[in-house]
Amino acid sequence: MIINHPLLGPRDSAEFVYLGDASLIERPDPAAETALADFVDYAYMRENPAGSLRELWFHEAGDRSWLVVTRNTMTHEISDVQMARDVARKIGCSK
Amino acid sequence: MRYSGFKVIKEALTGHKGWTPAWRDPEPQSHYDIVIIGGGGHGLATAHYLAKVYGEKKIAVLEKGWIGGGNVGRNTTIVRSNYLLDGNEPFYEMSLKLWEGLEQDLNYNAMISQRGIMNLIHSDAQRDAFVRRGNAMMLNGADAEYLDLDQIKKEYPFLNFDDARFPIKGGLAQRRGGTVRHDAVAWGYARSADSHGVDIIQNCEVTGFRIENGKCLGVETSRGYIGASKVGCAVAGSSGRLMAKANMRLPIESHVLQAFVSEGLKPVLPGVITFGAGHFYVSQSDKGGLVFGGDLDGYNSYAQRGNLPVVEDVCEGGMAIMPMIGRARLLRMWGGIMDMSMDGSPIIDQTHIDGLYFNGGWCYGGFKATPASGMVFAHLLAKDEPHETATAYRFDRFKTGHMIDEKGMGNQPNLH
Ligand SMILES: Cc1cc2nc3c(=O)[nH]c(=O)nc-3n(C[C@H](O)[C@H](O)[C@H](O)COP(=O)(O)OP(=O)(O)OC[C@H]3O[C@@H](n4cnc5c(N)ncnc54)[C@H](O)[C@@H]3O)c2cc1C
Numbered sequence: 001m002i003i004n005h006p007l008l009g010p011r012d013s014a015e016f017v018y019l020g021d022a023s024l025i026e027r028p029d030p031a032a033e034t035a036l037a038d039f040v041d042y043a044y045m046r047e048n049p050a051g052s053l054r055e056l057w058f059h060e061a062g063d064r065s066w067l068v069v070t071r072n073t074m075t076h077e078i079s080d081v082q083m084a085r086d087v088a089r090k091i092g093c094s095k
Numbered sequence: 096m097r098y099s100g101f102k103v104i105k106e107a108l109t110g111h112k113g114w115t116p117a118w119r120d121p122e123p124q125s126h127y128d129i130v131i132i133g134g135g136g137h138g139l140a141t142a143h144y145l146a147k148v149y150g151e152k153k154i155a156v157l158e159k160g161w162i163g164g165g166n167v168g169r170n171t172t173i174v175r176s177n178y179l180l181d182g183n184e185p186f187y188e189m190s191l192k193l194w195e196g197l198e199q200d201l202n203y204n205a206m207i208s209q210r211g212i213m214n215l216i217h218s219d220a221q222r223d224a225f226v227r228r229g230n231a232m233m234l235n236g237a238d239a240e241y242l243d244l245d246q247i248k249k250e251y252p253f254l255n256f257d258d259a260r261f262p263i264k265g266g267l268a269q270r271r272g273g274t275v276r277h278d279a280v281a282w283g284y285a286r287s288a289d290s291h292g293v294d295i296i297q298n299c300e301v302t303g304f305r306i307e308n309g310k311c312l313g314v315e316t317s318r319g320y321i322g323a324s325k326v327g328c329a330v331a332g333s334s335g336r337l338m339a340k341a342n343m344r345l346p347i348e349s350h351v352l353q354a355f356v357s358e359g360l361k362p363v364l365p366g367v368i369t370f371g372a373g374h375f376y377v378s379q380s381d382k383g384g385l386v387f388g389g390d391l392d393g394y395n396s397y398a399q400r401g402n403l404p405v406v407e408d409v410c411e412g413g414m415a416i417m418p419m420i421g422r423a424r425l426l427r428m429w430g431g432i433m434d435m436s437m438d439g440s441p442i443i444d445q446t447h448i449d450g451l452y453f454n455g456g457w458c459y460g461g462f463k464a465t466p467a468s469g470m471v472f473a474h475l476l477a478k479d480e481p482h483e484t485a486t487a488y489r490f491d492r493f494k495t496g497h498m499i500d501e502k503g504m505g506n507q508p509n510l511h
Binding site: 001012013014018019020021040043044045046047048049050053055071073074075076 | 335336339344345346347348349393394395396397398402404437493494506507508509
């Protein structure tokens with residue numbers, strides 16, 4: 001698989017480490033009343049779709065940036081790649 | 096029809112006209128007591144034990160393709176019970192005992208071969224960990240044996256003993272482990288279940304559940320609605336997709352695992368060996384091919400094929416411990432979809448929906464579990480309580496903190 005890095009261009013997926021579903025960016029509020037249930041859900045439950053999935057890849061053997069890659073789990077086709085930082089900022093995370 | 100040596104000779108002498116199909120091809124009925132979704136090893140074993148051991152009637156197994164086309168026919172056929180943790184070891188040891196009596200139970204030759212499995216040790220820390228595991232196995236009634244370097248040199252003289260980077264320091268052997276002809280397991284269970292009255296319905300995909308007031312009434316399928324008092328799901332790699340139809344999310348991700356077979360060779364490899372410094376395992380099939388594999392590809396996938404970086408990694412693992420493998424040509428390779436759970440251990444439990452039961456999260460170790468998984472899932476379906484060896488395989492263990500994490504990797508399914 002080739003991942004089209006927004007800054008570095010096309011890179012071999014073997015240079016990356018895979019974390020999983022990009023919903024991991026949205027860490028629940030630890031001060032919320034429902035924090036325990038929220039964190040169990042966040043840490044352990046997954047959508048696991050057959051089809052399009054947004055996921056986190058870390059460019060370990062490259063510039064060490066985190067990417068959000070949209071990839072089809074049936075075909076391995078990659079349709080979109082963004083810097084995870086930009087995605088996180090857009091939803092209001094501080095870093 | 097019972098199979099026997101006498102029957103084979105009789106048929107040989109009379110032109111093989113007396114063989115009949117090993118199972119029927121029935122039309123689905125409108126209602127069953129118990130419907131099992133998934134005609135893999137686990138679904139078929141569940142049906143067999145439900146009918147034979149638990150005396151249940153009116154059972155159907157629904158399979159979207161043909162039986163044996165899933166992981167039960169794609170794995171590298173290794174069976175063993177060399178686990179460390181209490182939640183696992185009694186279950187896997189029961190499974191190994193069931194394997195030992197399986198061919199008589201099913202009246203079917205599954206080519207069960209207890210040729211032994213040996214995990215190589217490459218460092219002092221690893222020796223400590225493996226000896227501890229061996230002790231845990233023996234405490235649970237399994238066999239385990241520590242091998243020193245001289246014993247390994249005698250049994251496996253062709254291993255790479257001069258490797259400065261990954262020196263072989265010893266091994267943990269389980270002599271009762273080995274390999275089983277995987278397709279025969281599916282066929283043997285199917286034939287036996289069928290002979291006890293189970294309907295095995297192929298080309299019948301479950302497309303939804305009919306759930307009313309928190310109770311599951313039956314399943315929608317590509318061959319129409321089928322009512323059921325109880326529904327058991329055993330679809331392995333498709334667990335996420337199937338349970339989504341009941342609006343359930345699972346502590347499971349689907350990943351692809353590849354397997355490789357070389358050209359046929361004369362007997363060179365007596366047992367199963369695993370590399371302890373990387374991820375590589377190999378055995379030799381009775382046809383002569385070296386059957387081997389290694390890590391998952393590492394990203395979520397429902398495509399039954401993998402990519403090249405893992406091919407390279409697996410071959411490097413093979414060359415590191417067994418350089419002669421480099422002279423063999425690769426004949427075939429393929430992938431299967433694994434239901435990787437968040438702690439690397441399975442789930443066999445009731446769901447929050449009345450009448451709906453789940454069996455999954457087998458990761459890449461579910462083949463060896465086939466008989467025990469069938470037995471305990473049948474127990475759960477028949478009695479509505481867990482079998483004594485499966486009490487730890489609950490859905491809520493992720494909430495209560497009772498994870499069964501053999502590798503200590505945490506909630507990172509691709510690392511288990
Ligand atoms: C390459 C590879 C190597 C492996 N090596 C080993 C090993 O050495 N030792 C070991 O112990 N384990 C091994 N495993 C793991 C083992 O094969 C699996 O854990 C086990 O087979 C899963 O259970 P099963 O046999 O019931 O699954 P499957 O055979 O996959 O059965 C599930 C069935 O459900 C059907 N299904 C799915 N969705 C639906 C639906 N909606 N409606 C109806 N039917 C449906 C599928 O078609 C399939 O036939 C390996 C797996 C792979 C892929």
